[in-house]
Amino acid sequence: MFTTRPTLQGTFGMVSSTHWLASQSAMAVLEDGGNAFDAAVAAGFVLHVVEPHLNGPAGEVPILLAPAGGEVKVLCGQGVAPAGATIAHYRTLGLDLVPGTGPLAAAVPGAFDAWMLLLRDHGTKPLADVLKHAIGYAEHGHAPVERVGETVETVRALFETEWRSSAAVYLPDGSSPRPGELFRNPALAATWKRLLAEVSGAGDRASQIEKARETWRSGFIADALVRQAQQPTVDTSGEHHSGTLTAADLAGWSASYEAPATYDWQGWTICKPGPWSQGPALLQQLALLPTELPPYGSAAYVHVLIEGCKLAMADREAWYGDGAAVPLDDLLSSAYNEQRRSLIGREASSELRPGHPAGQAPRLARHIRNPGAAPSGYSSLGAGEPTVNAGLRRRDSGEAAVTRDGATSGDTCHLDVVDRWGNMVAATPSGGWLQSNPVVPELGFPLGTRLQMAWLDEGLPNSLVPGRRPRTTLSPTIALRDGVPTLAFGTPGGDQQDQWQLHFFLAVALRGEVRGGLDLQGAIDAPNWHNESFPSSFHPRATHPGLVTVESRMQREVIEDLKRRGHDVLVGEPWSEGRLCAVARDVRTGVLSAAANPRGMQGYAVGR
Numbered sequence: 001m002f003t004t005r006p007t008l009q010g011t012f013g014m015v016s017s018t019h020w021l022a023s024q025s026a027m028a029v030l031e032d033g034g035n036a037f038d039a040a041v042a043a044g045f046v047l048h049v050v051e052p053h054l055n056g057p058a059g060e061v062p063i064l065l066a067p068a069g070g071e072v073k074v075l076c077g078q079g080v081a082p083a084g085a086t087i088a089h090y091r092t093l094g095l096d097l098v099p100g101t102g103p104l105a106a107a108v109p110g111a112f113d114a115w116m117l118l119l120r121d122h123g124t125k126p127l128a129d130v131l132k133h134a135i136g137y138a139e140h141g142h143a144p145v146e147r148v149g150e151t152v153e154t155v156r157a158l159f160e161t162e163w164r165s166s167a168a169v170y171l172p173d174g175s176s177p178r179p180g181e182l183f184r185n186p187a188l189a190a191t192w193k194r195l196l197a198e199v200s201g202a203g204d205r206a207s208q209i210e211k212a213r214e215t216w217r218s219g220f221i222a223d224a225l226v227r228q229a230q231q232p233t234v235d236t237s238g239e240h241h242s243g244t245l246t247a248a249d250l251a252g253w254s255a256s257y258e259a260p261a262t263y264d265w266q267g268w269t270i271c272k273p274g275p276w277s278q279g280p281a282l283l284q285q286l287a288l289l290p291t292e293l294p295p296y297g298s299a300a301y302v303h304v305l306i307e308g309c310k311l312a313m314a315d316r317e318a319w320y321g322d323g324a325a326v327p328l329d330d331l332l333s334s335a336y337n338e339q340r341r342s343l344i345g346r347e348a349s350s351e352l353r354p355g356h357p358a359g360q361a362p363r364l365a366r367h368i369r370n371p372g373a374a375p376s377g378y379s380s381l382g383a384g385e386p387t388v389n390a391g392l393r394r395r396d397s398g399e400a401a402v403t404r405d406g407a408t409s410g411d412t413c414h415l416d417v418v419d420r421w422g423n424m425v426a427a428t429p430s431g432g433w434l435q436s437n438p439v440v441p442e443l444g445f446p447l448g449t450r451l452q453m454a455w456l457d458e459g460l461p462n463s464l465v466p467g468r469r470p471r472t473t474l475s476p477t478i479a480l481r482d483g484v485p486t487l488a489f490g491t492p493g494g495d496q497q498d499q500w501q502l503h504f505f506l507a508v509a510l511r512g513e514v515r516g517g518l519d520l521q522g523a524i525d526a527p528n529w530h531n532e533s534f535p536s537s538f539h540p541r542a543t544h545p546g547l548v549t550v551e552s553r554m555q556r557e558v559i560e561d562l563k564r565r566g567h568d569v570l571v572g573e574p575w576s577e578g579r580l581c582a583v584a585r586d587v588r589t590g591v592l593s594a595a596a597n598p599r600g601m602q603g604y605a606v607g608r
Contacts, residue, residue: 004598005605007521014594014607015039016581017415018054018492021142022046023596025133026417027606029125036423037065037122038130040415041115044429045134045192047413048111048445049185050142053151054492055413056432056445058109058225062273063118064260064478066485068422072271072478076469077114077255078450079107080322083466084244087456090464095237097367098452098464100539101436102235103243105449107470109225111429112216114255120209122423127199127208131192138444139189141182145602148183148434152176155435162234163438166446170434187444191221213254222250224442233438236539245447260478263287263332268509269480275319275326275461278537279475282498282505284312287337288344296510297526299561305506306531306548306567307344309499311353313534318354318362321461322469330357348566350545352534365455365462368535368543412474412492416583418592424585426476426488428497452539473537477501481587489582491597495537496530500578503528508582520582520595527553528577531567544568551577575599583607 008014013030017023025046026039034042040063048057055061061077085107090098099105119130152159152170159167169185170176177183195212198219202211215221229243260271263283270286272279288308294300319326330336340355354362412430417423431448439446453471454464462471475497476490487508491500507523528551532544546568550559553574563569581603584593594605 003521003525008594008605008607010608012608013419014583014592015417016583016594016596016605018413018603019050020604021050023604023606034125036417036419036425037118038125039417040425041119042130042133043415044115049134049137051413052434054411055429057112059431059448060110061114061429062474063427064476066424066478074258074260074273077110078469078472079110080467080469082244082249087464090456099235099237100452102233103229104241105452106243106245106447107450108249108253116209116213117255126205128196135189135192138185141184144177144183146179149176165441166439169439185444191443218251224440228440271478276322276469277472277475281312281316285502288341299558310533311340314352314354321471323461327357365457414490414581416488416581418583418585424485424488426490428474428476428490430474453537484587487584491580499530504580524580524595524597527551
């Protein structure tokens with residue numbers, strides 16, 4: 001079949017990420033003798049520099065890792081709600097939702113510490129070796145992709161009137177970053193250079209990494225983060241609010257390891273982060289598939305996947321969160337999903353239909369139960385609430401949709417690496433967007449806004465509770481074939497991540513092999529789609545029942561059949577849906593493979 005690019009194949013190492021500079025930086029680390037985990041950390045820090053509208057050091061990152069010969073693990077880089085982030089506090093401020101921007105939306109930053117743990121426990125390289133690529137691009141400049149400048153232009157008025165520290169970085173001469181011209185972030189470069197200077201005398205490699213973690217949590221970086229969090233800042237409520245993050249919150253949190261959530265399907269074992277993420281929604285979608293799928297790519301096939309997704313995402317809303325009692329075993333059980341599968345008919349459903357695992361009654365936020373009610377604490381500051389079509393167009397091209405005040409539907413980055421020893425990693429860094437919070441002047445990057453995903457209702461699995469992780473959309477994947485790690489993949493896209501990933505995985509699993517390896521590029525290039533019949537995880541938490549966005553490359557007869565089935569079909573641009581990355585390893589032959597998304601013209605795979 002025709003593909004936009006070949007599926008790369010080799011035996012030394014493979015990298016795929018959402019930006020070519022991150023991919024090549026990771027490859028440079030592999031060439032220098034590093035392993036997949038060293039390479040992933042280097043790529044992660046480069047992504048902070050070259051995709052600042054999509055992620056930053058004070059954001060978050062879930063990481064799935066499969067050490068050669070070891071067990072798949074989840075490294076959780078999702079920070080928790082600060083001790084002062086109580087529902088009562090936000091209600092006292094007159095808010096019904098956590099704002100989509102500003103310090104009130106900031107969780108404890110998680111990305112930096114997760115990268116450090118990955119490097120300390122599984123890498124081989126000194127910290128200076130993996131940071132040098134990011135420092136070089138921040139200090140000496142890189143040619144930014146178009147979307148960086150476009151995002152800055154969207155929030156120019158906010159930067160110039162309120163978030164002046166952001167204007168100093170992103171509008172230094174009054175102009176936003178321009179393609180073809182070098183863009184620098186000297187404050188960020190200085191932060192990492194100062195960090196390296198402070199840890200240089202700490203001893204061996206592991207001791208230096210530990211010193212870096214300490215500096216982040218209680219040194220000059222922590223001091224600057226807390227000062228910024230306490231600054232009154234205008235947010236999507238239209239008011240100025242201070243955040244709740246304190247020095248004690250930073251000092252008391254660490255990234256951590258845990259077992260993945262898994263599901264077995266036709267010889268594959270799919271590994272995801274747990275129900276503090278939306279990752280199990282992909283597992284539920286697999287569990288909901290009929291024994292005999294309709295022909296790949298047919299209208300019946302697309303319909304079954306859409307309707308199964310609606311059911312899984314309804315369960316996400318009712319049951320997922322960092323609460324202590326998520327009934328995941330029941331949600332993935334054969335009996336439960338057989339009953340749920342019976343709800344999928346020939347016609348499209350526009351209802352949000354969470355299930356009753358083990359006979360329990362589902363619980364939904366008031367905002368979901370009363371979707372027509374306008375939430376308190378949302379203002380566009382004259383810019384107008386983002387329209388669904390405008391939001392879709394921007395988000396589906398792989399970028400965050402933003403209004404002038406910084407309200408964002410959110411987006412992210414992704415990277416995958418496999419090395420010649422068989423180590424494999426998939427990571428989805430996000431948050432800390434340039435449009436999420438003002439840049440911390442001393443550091444060159446902003447705080448994140450992940451708390452916007454928690455509800456201000458008591459007693460829900462995803463209620464805002466101090467010390468609890470807000471349920472994140474971030475959802476990397478590692479798949480085992482007959483018990484052996486074989487495939488690492490993921491995508492940006494917020495709520496769409498586990499839709500696009502399912503479509504990719506099934507395309508790989510159902511369409512077989514090409515040239516002795518998995519046809520990764522063909523699966524990425526295939527026409528894609530998503531639905532929005534569930535509440536968005538991003539402020540202001542909109543729902544669009546029945547809406548399905550498809551690429552115009554989808555066959556016309558399939559589109560017309562979906563409409564006849566009752567789907568509200570929006571036909572998007574031909575290359576607008578998904579930003580998948582993937583790497584693979586064939587354990588029989590030792591052949592490594594990689595592919596990357598052509599949409600947006602910045603994702604690249606490299607390897608040899």
